[in-house]
Amino acid sequence: TSSKPRVLIARKIFPEVVQRLSQHFHVQANDADTPWNPAELVAQLQDKDGALTTGSQRIDGELLAACPRLKIVANMAVGYNNFDVAAMSAAGVQGTNTPDVLTETTADFGFALLMATARRMTEAEHYLRAGRWRNWSYDMFAGGEVHGSTLAILGMGRIGQAIARRGAHGFGMRVIYHNRSRLDAQLEAECRATYVDKNTLLAQADHLVLVLPYTPESHHAIGAAELARMKPTATLINIARGGIVDDAALAQALKDRRIAAAGLDVFEGEPRVHPGLLEVPNVVLTPHIASATVATRLAMANLAADNLIAFFETGRALTPVNAPQTP
């Protein structure tokens, strides 16, 4: 009936989730593989009560001013740096994300990227595919050790802890971490992780994994100065957000072998990639796929949908990221 809330699905998602949402709402869905630009998004959103977005859609004060009916935006991502949370709260708009459902899958990928980077897997595959493999050589693609090495984690939330567990329990790694706040003693013991300051983390890392949210404070948390503190044999893994690493500084450090290698799933200004990163061999590059298993992406879409359904049925979202003011 016409009393159903109007919901925009701003990116193409699983047809079964669109179907589910259609049972509760008047749904309008973007069927294109490309995202709407900001002007198109506003045009589609201005008569909607709710929206399902992905991490690349900016929800800010300007957009909210043009969408007076909007009450909730459900992000199909755990990160929500695309939200201007203060502007949403002031406008009385609920934001939600998709925590927990992607934790283990994303940690698996972080570990895969760490191992591929340490053991130079993609570089070696390119060599093989290019028909250059002729002989065994004692130092052919000799990389860095994973088991028994020091795993350094910057950002010790759910995903950071899941990576720590893999390293400590599966690979006998010594785990150190830095975070805005220290874990409680029981969690530290479960993760077998030791809290250190950021400079100690940088200096002692054999493999430094970034799993922190992108905020004004974490912008370029890893730049030239931080890279200079790392061991020349160290690797850097970013599965968090582009912008946390200064990609120009990283490309230079990789070129100069200031660090051994990097594994990157996220990039400043993605889907563009800094040209310097494409030129160096000692980097493993993937197109923001750490949460991309069929099961996890479906769980993320369903949790975003469940947030919309619960919010309109009960007034309460399941996984809110803010407490909007009531206008």
Ligand code: 8YV
């Ligand atoms: C998403 C992510 O696939 O959850 C996150 O924060 O970065 C990924 O899982 C991406 O943001 C699209 O929403």
